[in-house]
Amino acid sequence: MSEQKRVFFGIALPEESSQSVIEWRAATFAEETGRPIAAANLHLTLAFLGEISAEKRRALIQMAGKIKQPPFTLKLDDAGHWPRSGVVWLGPKQAPRGLLQLAGLLRSQAARSGCYQSPLPFHPHVTLFRNAHQPVALPPRNFSWQFRVERFALFESLFSKGRTRYRELASWELQQEIL
Numbered sequence: 001m002s003e004q005k006r007v008f009f010g011i012a013l014p015e016e017s018s019q020s021v022i023e024w025r026a027a028t029f030a031e032e033t034g035r036p037i038a039a040a041n042l043h044l045t046l047a048f049l050g051e052i053s054a055e056k057r058r059a060l061i062q063m064a065g066k067i068k069q070p071p072f073t074l075k076l077d078d079a080g081h082w083p084r085s086g087v088v089w090l091g092p093k094q095a096p097r098g099l100l101q102l103a104g105l106l107r108s109q110a111a112r113s114g115c116y117q118s119p120l121p122f123h124p125h126v127t128l129f130r131n132a133h134q135p136v137a138l139p140p141r142n143f144s145w146q147f148r149v150e151r152f153a154l155f156e157s158l159f160s161k162g163r164t165r166y167r168e169l170a171s172w173e174l175q176q177e178i179l
């Protein structure tokens with residue numbers, strides 16, 4: 001049987017934004033909030049695929065390559081806490097149409113390929129802390145990071161020596177259509 005890995009489509013935060021987010025996080029949240037995610041791992045998941053076969057992965061890579069849509073601006077200006085999953089997150093107050101369109105396409109391609117997709121609405125977020133199961137004091141919404149999203153990627157999640165690392169398997173540029 002071929003090897004299976006946990007994979008997902010996502011958007012990595014630009015390095016400058018990641019650095020600024022982790023500095024703000026350190027100054028804003030108590031140390032006991034939870035396990036902070038490393039700057040290099042900050043990302044927004046577009047479609048989670050889980051463990052899929054190499055064959056399914058190839059098919060999804062081919063389908064993702066057919067997506068044609070222009071870049072969009074993403075503004076992270078909201079934060080929240082999901083105590084059950086233990087996640088403290090950053091996200092957009094209002095998700096841009098381009099983001100919803102891209103995630104919608106990837107999620108429907110994944111569902112059509114037989115990957116389980118939650119029927120719950122897509123809630124775009126960047127996880128800041130995990131294991132945050134106690135009440136968390138959320139900061140006033142006076143922060144904002146804004147950047148252009150010009151590419152998305154397929155990542156695999158690797159766990160070794162107690163650390164999670166994401167490796168990019170393939171990536172695609174979002175392109176303005178030339179008329």
Ligand code: 2AM
Binds near residue numbers: 008043044045087127
């Ligand atoms: P999270 O940050 O909210 O935990 C890699 O694990 C990425 O896939 C993370 O962004 C994680 O979201 C997301 N993820 C993990 N399991 C998932 C699931 N069952 N459904 C949707 N997203 C999931």
